[in-house]
Amino acid sequence: MLTRDAEAVYRQLSRADRIRLARGAPPELRPHLAALERRVQAQERYMYQPAAWAREVIDWQSGDGITAYQGDIMDALARRRRVAARGPHGLGKTTTGSLVVLWFATTRDAAGVDWKVLTTASAWRHLSVYLWPEIHKWARRIRWDVLGRAPFNDLTELLTQNLKLEHGAASPVASNKAELIEGAHADSLLYLIDEAKIVPDDTWDAIEGAFSGGRMDGFPEAFALAISTPGPTTGRFYDIHRRAPGLEDWYTRHVTLEEAIAAGRISEEWAQQRARQWGADSALYANRVLGEFRAADEDSVIPLAWVEAAVERWQAWDTAGRPAVEGRRILGVDVARSGSDSTVFVHRRGLLIAELVAYDRQDTMQTTARVQATIGTGDDDQVEEAGAVPVVDSIGVGGGVVDRLRELGQPVLAYTGAAKTKSRTRDGEWGFTNVRSAAYWRMRELLDPAFGAELMLPPDDLLLSDLTTPTWDVTTGVPPKIQIERKEDVVARLGRSPDRGDAVVMALWAENLASSTIKSPAARTARTTAAASRYGRSFGSGGGAGAGRR
Numbered sequence: 239m240l241t242r243d244a245e246a247v248y249r250q251l252s253r254a255d256r257i258r259l260a261r262g263a264p265p266e267l268r269p270h271l272a273a274l275e276r277r278v279q280a281q282e283r284y285m286y287q288p289a290a291w292a293r294e295v296i297d298w299q300s301g302d303g304i305t306a307y308q309g310d311i312m313d314a315l316a317r318r319r320r321v322a323a324r325g326p327h328g329l330g331k332t333t334t335g336s337l338v339v340l341w342f343a344t345t346r347d348a349a350g351v352d353w354k355v356l357t358t359a360s361a362w363r364h365l366s367v368y369l370w371p372e373i374h375k376w377a378r379r380i381r382w383d384v385l386g387r388a389p390f391n392d393l394t395e396l397l398t399q400n401l402k403l404e405h406g407a408a409s410p411v412a413s414n415k416a417e418l419i420e421g422a423h424a425d426s427l428l429y430l431i432d433e434a435k436i437v438p439d440d441t442w443d444a445i446e447g448a449f450s451g452g453r454m455d456g457f458p459e460a461f462a463l464a465i466s467t468p469g470p471t472t473g474r475f476y477d478i479h480r481r482a483p484g485l486e487d488w489y490t491r492h493v494t495l496e497e498a499i500a501a502g503r504i505s506e507e508w509a510q511q512r513a514r515q516w517g518a519d520s521a522l523y524a525n526r527v528l529g530e531f532r533a534a535d536e537d538s539v540i541p542l543a544w545v546e547a548a549v550e551r552w553q554a555w556d557t558a559g560r561p562a563v564e565g566r567r568i569l570g571v572d573v574a575r576s577g578s579d580s581t582v583f584v585h586r587r588g589l590l591i592a593e594l595v596a597y598d599r600q601d602t603m604q605t606t607a608r609v610q611a612t613i614g615t616g617d618d619d620q621v622e623e624a625g626a627v628p629v630v631d632s633i634g635v636g637g638g639v640v641d642r643l644r645e646l647g648q649p650v651l652a653y654t655g656a657a658k659t660k661s662r663t664r665d666g667e668w669g670f671t672n673v674r675s676a677a678y679w680r681m682r683e684l685l686d687p688a689f690g691a692e693l694m695l696p697p698d699d700l701l702l703s704d705l706t707t708p709t710w711d712v713t714t715g716v717p718p719k720i721q722i723e724r725k726e727d728v729v730a731r732l733g734r735s736p737d738r739g740d741a742v743v744m745a746l747w748a749e750n751l752a753s754s755t756i757k758s759p760a761a762r763t764a765r766t767t768a769a770a771s772r773y774g775r776s777f778g779s780g781g782g783a784g785a786g787r788r
Contacts, residue, residue, distance in 0.1 A: 276386025281348040288312035288341040295344075296337070297379045305501035307493045308334050312341070315463050318489035319454065322434065322464040322478045325493030325529040328504045331465045335430050336372040338463055342428045343401055343408055344385055351457065353406030354424035358413045358441060359432040361550050363557050365410040369432055370399045373408075413437045420444035425457040434464035434475040436543070442474040464488075468525050470533035470543045479531065495528055514733060516703045537709040539678050539722060544685040545695060545702050552694035555590065563590045569613055569628040570745025572737045573605055573636035574598075579734075581605055582741040583612060589684070590694045591745065594701060594738055602638040609639065610648060629653050629744045629751070651751045653677075653744045655725070661750060664689075668720050671713060675722040677747040678708060684746060695742070704739025707732055 251259065256278070260271050284291040289309035296303075304312075307325075311334055315321045325331070339355055346353035359365050377396055382389050390396035401408040406426070411418050419429070419441055429445045431437055445462055452460035466475060478488045498504040509527050516522040521542045524532035533541065555561065565588020574581040580596035597608065613626040632640045632652035643650040655674030662669055664683050670676035684693045695701065708723045729735050 273386045276384070277348045278386075281345055284341065285345045285349060286316040288316055288338060291341040291345065292337045295341075295381055295384050296376060297381050304334075304337070305330065305497075305503065307491070307497050307501065308337075311463070311465075311491050312338060314489050314491065315461055319452065319460065320449070320462045320488045321491065322475060322488050323491040323493065324435075324466055324468045324475075324479060324531075326495050326498055326504060326509075327467050327526040328508075329493050329498045329501075329529075330503055331467075332368050332372045332432070333376070335369060335432055335463065335465055336376050339373055339401070339408055339428070339430060340376055340380065342426075342461070343403060343406065344380075344387075346426045347403040347405045348385065348387070350405055351426045352424050353426040353428075354422055355401070355406070355408035355428045355430065356419055356422055357408065357410050357430045357432065358419065358437065359434075360413055360436040361433070361554065362410075362412050363550075363553055364433050366399060367557060369430075370410065373401070413441045416440040416444040420447055422448060425459070427452070427458070427460040429460075429462040431462065431464040432466070434466040435469035435473060436547075437464075437473075437475065439474050468529060468531040469546070470521070470541065471531050472533070472543075476531050493529060515700065517707065517732060520703065520707065522699075522703055522706060537711070538706055539708050539710045540682050540685060540705050542702065542706045544682075544687065544691070545705050547687065547691065548685055548693050548695040549697050549702070551692070552591070552696050555694055560592075563587045563592075565589065566748075567613075567626045568745050568748045569609065569626070570741040570743075570748075571605070571609060571628055571630045571636070571639070572741035572744065573602070573631055573634070573639050574600070574737070580737050582737045583608070584738075584741040584745045585612075586742075586745040586748075589692045591696055591742055594696055594698055594741070596737070602635055602642065605639050606642045606646075609643060610646070627651060627748070629748045631655070631740065631744060651748055653747060653751065662717070663720070667717065668712070669717045671719045671721040673747070674725070675710070675720050676750070677743045678722045679710075679720055680750065681705065681743050681746055693746075698738060701738040701742065703732065704736035705742070707736065707739075 256275060260268065260275065263271055284295070289304065289312040292304045292309070292312060308330060311321060311323045315338065323331075323334075335357075339357065342353070342355055357365060357369055359369065374396065377390055380389070390401070395402055399410050406424060413431075416438070427448050429448070431441075431445070448460045449462075451458055464475060464478070468476070468479070470476070471480075474485075478485045479490050479492070481490075495504065495509060499506050499509070512523060512527050516526075521532040521538075524530040525542070533543070555563075565586075568584075568586040570582075570584035570586060572582045572584075574597075580598050581600050583595045583597070584591060585593040585595075597605070600608070609628050609630070613628060627649055628643070629651040630636050630640050630643070630653065632654050633656065637652075640650055640652045653673070655672060655677070657673045659670055659673045659676045661673075661676040661680075663679060670679065683689070685691050708728050710723065711721050713719045713721055725736070725740070
């Protein structure tokens with residue numbers, strides 16, 4: 239084995255001197271010199287050519303490889319040092335970031351340079367569930383003979399969320415820990431910012447500090463790759479792409495839908511289906527399919543960014559092992575009105591929407607039986623849990639489910655969207671034209687980040703579309719009243735019924751329904767009356783003036 243000092247001397251030699259040394263070396267040293275020479279050649283070839291590294295060092299299978307736009311992004315990083323790339327969902331962002339991390343680590347370590355990689359994202363889950371497993375995946379595909387070194391040691395080098403080599407390390411850092419990012423120092427630094435659209439400004443500022451001493455030629459050097467699907471027209475990632483003053487030194491790359499389709503990463507049929515599902519003019523379609531920055535329409539009830547933040551909270555809860563959540567167990571039921579619609583069951587616990595389940599082609603009796611089974615009542619007449627109660631849309635065929643549940647002595651909250659309400663907005667200034675308007679606005683208030691939003695929503699694309707599509711207006715009067723877009727108009731724009739959104743909104747409106755709603759017919763038995771009394775106390779006597787306030 240060669241000592242570190244001997245390797246350092248070898249690296250300083252010219253190519254011709256290295257050849258002469260190898261020819262005259264003792265036989266026992268020749269294998270070590272050959273391996274060292276491969277490392278030196280890899281360093282010289284790939285140090286500032288990440289796309290070539292990805293094409294030649296990774297063992298690609300079945301003719302696969304990086305796309306042209308991935309190569310553009312990688313090589314732009316070597317040339318320009320700061321790259322912000324955006325594009326549609328499915329273009330290969332995590333693969334690009336993972337390959338960049340491995341390129342940087344192996345080339346800098348081969349050169350004997352003091353290096354460091356910090357990976358960050360909008361949420362820790364993106365690092366632990368997506369990025370670092372992807373780094374492991376591609377590390378297993380490295381052609382180690384090309385790099386002239388042994389594979390990473392899983393016990394000492396490539397750990398679960400760290401890569402520790404001889405001269406440096408790659409690590410994850412939460413995006414809300416700007417002080418840890420700011421404290422990074424090395425001769426060669428790389429910052430990878432995944433899901434960059436909602437990374438806080440403090441993190442961007444901390445990264446910027448690393449570039450103060452960086453050089454475009456030689457050491458110290460600093461690189462930053464920010465990559466994401468775009469979101470609303472706010473935040474540093476958006477400012478970079480709009481070329482805001484002071485941010486012109488970032489190189490921006492927009493991967494278009496056409497490029498992703500041509501590269502085989504996205505199918506044209508998928509894009510067309512999403513246009514029908516979300517609406518070709520929606521913010522959701524613009525962000526995830528076109529790779530464009532777009533906020534929800536100004537008159538939308540609920541901004542897309544607020545719903546996406548609630549999905550992030552749900553995914554963090556899911557990743558944490560689904561810990562218990564306090565609160566009453568509620569079942570929201572939106573009953574299908576036609577053969578093409580679905581009956582949707584929403585399972586709620588406090589401010590957690592744990593699950594959405596859709597059932598097709600069920601009549602009212604089947605739906606009634608499923609409601610009983612879901613909340614733990616039926617032939618054995620056992621209540622699974624105190625306070626488990628369904629909220630059912632009472633308009634149209636849903637009325638039949640409400641009537642049958644009451645006939646069976648089952649407490650049920652009937653949601654009537656067209657009914658009048660005296661509820662007010664959080665500040666008490668505005669009223670509502672009907673319960674549907676009040677319920678959707680209540681949903682908006684629960685998602686408003688200005689008030690410490692805690693509501694968690696499952697990752698369901700139809701739900702996101704349902705919640706962000708309806709618009710709102712204000713009618714004149716004292717007080718002025720908020721009017722949410724009629725469901726018929728939403729159906730016309732979406733081409734389908736917003737069943738998932740309505741079911742979630744109903745489930746979250748349970749506390750605002752009057753306790754009298756759960757009264758059954760007069761022939762109710764003593765047992766049923768006691769159960770109704772118990773449920774009524776759990777919800778209080780809301781529904782009067784100000785019942786929607788917080």
